[in-house]
Amino acid sequence: MSQTHEFQAEVKQVLDIVIHSLYTDREIFIRELVSNAADAMEKMRLTQLTENDVFDAASTLEVTITADEAARTLTIADHGIGMTRAELVENLGTIAHSGSKAFAAALKNAGKQNDASLIGQFGVGFYSAFMVADKVEVHTHSWRNDGEHLVWTSDGSTSYTIDESADQARGCKIILHLKEDAAEFAKTHRVKQILEKYSNFVSFPVILDGERVNTVEAIWLKSKDGITDEQYTEFYRFASHSFDDPSYRLHFQAESPIAINALLFTPTQNMESYGMGQMEPGVGLYCKKVLIDPKPKKLLPEWMRFVRGVIDSEDLPLNISRESMQDSALVRKLGDVVAKRLLKHLDKEAIEDPKKYNAFYKDFSRFFKEGIATDHTNRDAIAKLLRFESSMTEAGETVSLTDYVKRMKEGQTTIYYQVATSRSTIESGPYVAAFKEKGFEVLYMFEHIDEYVISSLHKFEEKDLKSVNAPDIDLGDATGEGESLPEADATILCDWIKERLATEVETVRTSKRLVGSPALVLTPEGEMSPQIRQMMKAMGKDGDMPGNKVIFELNPRHQLIRNLAKLQKTDAETAGLITEQILDNALLSAGLLDEPQRIIERTQKLMEKLSS
Ligand code: ADP
Numbered sequence: 001m002s003q004t005h006e007f008q009a010e011v012k013q014v015l016d017i018v019i020h021s022l023y024t025d026r027e028i029f030i031r032e033l034v035s036n037a038a039d040a041m042e043k044m045r046l047t048q049l050t051e052n053d054v055f056d057a058a059s060t061l062e063v064t065i066t067a068d069e070a071a072r073t074l075t076i077a078d079h080g081i082g083m084t085r086a087e088l089v090e091n092l093g094t095i096a097h098s099g100s101k102a103f104a105a106a107l108k109n110a111g112k113q114n115d116a117s118l119i120g121q122f123g124v125g126f127y128s129a130f131m132v133a134d135k136v137e138v139h140t141h142s143w144r145n146d147g148e149h150l151v152w153t154s155d156g157s158t159s160y161t162i163d164e165s166a167d168q169a170r171g172c173k174i175i176l177h178l179k180e181d182a183a184e185f186a187k188t189h190r191v192k193q194i195l196e197k198y199s200n201f202v203s204f205p206v207i208l209d210g211e212r213v214n215t216v217e218a219i220w221l222k223s224k225d226g227i228t229d230e231q232y233t234e235f236y237r238f239a240s241h242s243f244d245d246p247s248y249r250l251h252f253q254a255e256s257p258i259a260i261n262a263l264l265f266t267p268t269q270n271m272e273s274y275g276m277g278q279m280e281p282g283v284g285l286y287c288k289k290v291l292i293d294p295k296p297k298k299l300l301p302e303w304m305r306f307v308r309g310v311i312d313s314e315d316l317p318l319n320i321s322r323e324s325m326q327d328s329a330l331v332r333k334l335g336d337v338v339a340k341r342l343l344k345h346l347d348k349e350a351i352e353d354p355k356k357y358n359a360f361y362k363d364f365s366r367f368f369k370e371g372i373a374t375d376h377t378n379r380d381a382i383a384k385l386l387r388f389e390s391s392m393t394e395a396g397e398t399v400s401l402t403d404y405v406k407r408m409k410e411g412q413t414t415i416y417y418q419v420a421t422s423r424s425t426i427e428s429g430p431y432v433a434a435f436k437e438k439g440f441e442v443l444y445m446f447e448h449i450d451e452y453v454i455s456s457l458h459k460f461e462e463k464d465l466k467s468v469n470a471p472d473i474d475l476g477d478a479t480g481e482g483e484s485l486p487e488a489d490a491t492i493l494c495d496w497i498k499e500r501l502a503t504e505v506e507t508v509r510t511s512k513r514l515v516g517s518p519a520l521v522l523t524p525e526g527e528m529s530p531q532i533r534q535m536m537k538a539m540g541k542d543g544d545m546p547g548n549k550v551i552f553e554l555n556p557r558h559q560l561i562r563n564l565a566k567l568q569k570t571d572a573e574t575a576g577l578i579t580e581q582i583l584d585n586a587l588l589s590a591g592l593l594d595e596p597q598r599i600i601e602r603t604q605k606l607m608e609k610l611s612s
C-alpha cells in the first residue's frame with residue numbers, strides 16, 4: 001500500500017535552499033551519501049556484537065556504487081542497519097534539531113549564497129541529493145527481521161511516498177535520477193575522481209562499477225613525516241563533515257602510561273555560534289583502527305566538544321561496550337592525557353603566533369571560559385589560554401595572564417581586573433585611574449560571565465585575582481593632585497550625604513584611591529557584585545533581588561567635592577540635587593544604575609536653577 005507523507009516544515013525549508021540556491025560544490029552530495037552509508041554500516045557492526053537475530057546477516061559491509069550514463073542514474077548501496085517504515089518517516093521526513101534555521105543563517109553568514117559545503121555539518125546531508133536529482137528512491141530493509149521491504153520516493157518538493165517493494169537486501173540502496181544539468185555524476189570517471197578525494201578515510205570498502213576505489217587508511221597510525229598538509233586537511237574535513245580548514249592540529253603517539261595514537265584538530269568555525277545548540281563531542285574513540293564510539297561523552301572534558309579527530313589506543317579491550325566505556329578508568333586516563341597534551345600544544349602555538357591565536361580565540365573563548373568553570377583538573381592550563389585587553393594594551397590587543405604576571409610591579413601581589421561592557425566604559429569610569437597612576441596593570445573584561453569565570457579561577461600562579469571595585473583595596477594615598485578638603489569639613493559633608501541618601505548608601509567616606517573623578521561606589525563585602533546582578537537581570541531573575549546599598553566614596557581633592565562642601569552650607573537644596581547626580585554618575589559607571597530615567601527629571605531641575 002502506498003502512503004504519501006508531507007515533509008515537516010523545517011525539511012521543506014532545507015529542500016528549498018538546496019534546490020534553489022546551491023549551485024556550486026554540488027559534488028559533495030556523494031560524500032554525504034557515502035558517509036551515511038558508512039555510518040549505517042558502523043552501526044550495523046556494533047549491533048552485530050550484541051544481537052543474534054539479524055536480517056540478511058551474511059551480507060558484507062561495503063558500499064557499492066553504480067553509475068549508469070544511459071539511464072542518467074547513480075546508485076549508492078550499503079548493507080548497514082537500513083530503516084523501518086517509522087525510521088524512514090523520522091529520519092528522512094523530519095529534522096529533530098534546529099538544523100534548517102541554523103543552516104540558512106550560516107549560509108548568509110558565509111556570504112556565499114551558494115556554498116553547499118556547509119550542509120553536512122548541520123545534520124541535513126541526505127537532502128543534498130536533491131541538488132542533483134529530481135527524483136530520489138531509497139530502497140531499504142531494516143536489520144530487524146520483522147522489518148518490511150520498502151521504497152521511499154520523493155521529488156524533493158513537498159512530500160514523499162513510502163511503498164512496499166520487492167525483495168530488498170539489508171541496508172539502503174539509494175537511486176538518484178539525475179537532473180539534466182547533473183549528468184556528469186552518472187559518469188564513472190567523474191564519480192571516481194570525487195570519491196578519490198576523501199573516501200580513503202571511509203572505513204569500509206567503496207566499490208565503484210565493480211572496482212574498489214579506496215584503501216582504508218588510518219592516517220592517525222602513520223608517522224607524521226609521511227603525511228602532507230593536504231592529507232591532514234582532507235581527513236579533518238572527512239572527520240568533521242566540514243569544508244573549512246582546521247586552525248590547529250595535534251598528531252602524536254605515546255607508549256606510556258598508555259598506548260595512544262591521537263590526531264586532533266580545532267576548527268576555524270564555531271558551529272555553536274550559529275545557534276545550532278550544543279555540539280556533540282567530535283573526537284572518536286578507536287581501538288586498533290576499529291571505531292568504538294564516534295561521539296564518546298566522557299573521553300575528553302565536555303568543554304572540549306569543539307575539538308575534532310581520533311583517539312586510538314590498543315590498550316582498550318576491543319569488545320568494550322559504549323556503556324562500560326563511559327565508566328572505564330582506562331578511558332578516563334586516556335582522555336586526561338590527551339586533554340593535557342592538547343592544552344599544552346595550544347599554549348605553545350599561541351605563544352609562537354599570537355596573531356593567529358587571537359583570531360581563533362575570538363570565536364572559541366567561550367569554551368575556554370566554560371572549561372575554567374567546569375574542568376577543575378585542567379583549570380590552570382586553561383587559564384594560560386585566556387586573553388584580555390588591559391590598561392597597558394592598545395584597544396583590540398590582548399595580554400595573557402602569564403604575561404601579566406611577568407610584568408607585575410615589584411611588590412604587587414594581586415592581579416587586578418574590571419568587568420564592564422566596553423573599554424571606553426572602563427577608561428572613562430572612576431576605578432582604573434589610581435591603578436594606572438601606581439603603575440598596576442588592569443585587565444579589561446567585557447563579558448558578564450567573566451566575573452564568574454575569574455571567581456572560579458580564584459588564583460593564577462599563586463596570585464590573587466581582584467576586581468578594581470572590590471571594597472577592600474588599599475593602594476595607599478593617591479598623589480600629585482590638588483589640595484584636599486580639611487578632614488573636619490569632609491566629615492561634615494559625609495555625614496550630611498549619608499543622612500540625605502540613607503536609602504541608597506550604606507557608608508559615605510572619603511577615598512584615597514580616586515584620581516581625576518569626584519566619586520565612585522563600591523559593593524559592600526558579601527553583597528552581589530554588579531556583574532552577577534546584571535547576569536541575573538539578563539536571565540530575568542532580578543525580581544526578588546534585594547536592592548544593594550552601596551559604599552559611596554568621595555574624592556576630597558576634587559574641585560567639585562570641595563565646592564559641594566561649601567554649597568551644602570549655603571544652598572542645601574542645590575547641593576542635594578548635585579549630590580544625587582554624583583551618586584547616579586558613579587552608579588552608572590559601576591553598572592548599578594537601575595532607574596536611569598530619574599536623571600532626566602533631576603538635571604531638568606538643576607538647569608532651571610542655573611538659568612534663573
Ligand atoms: P546525519 O547523517 O547528520 O544524521 P543526514 O541528513 O545525512 O543527517 O541523514 C539523516 C538520517 O537518515 C541519518 O541520521 C540516518 O538515521 C538516516 N540515514 C541516512 N542514510 C542512511 C543509510 N544509508 N542507512 C541507514 N540510515 C540512513
Ligand code: MG
Nearest residue numbers: 032036125126
Ligand atoms: Mg549524514
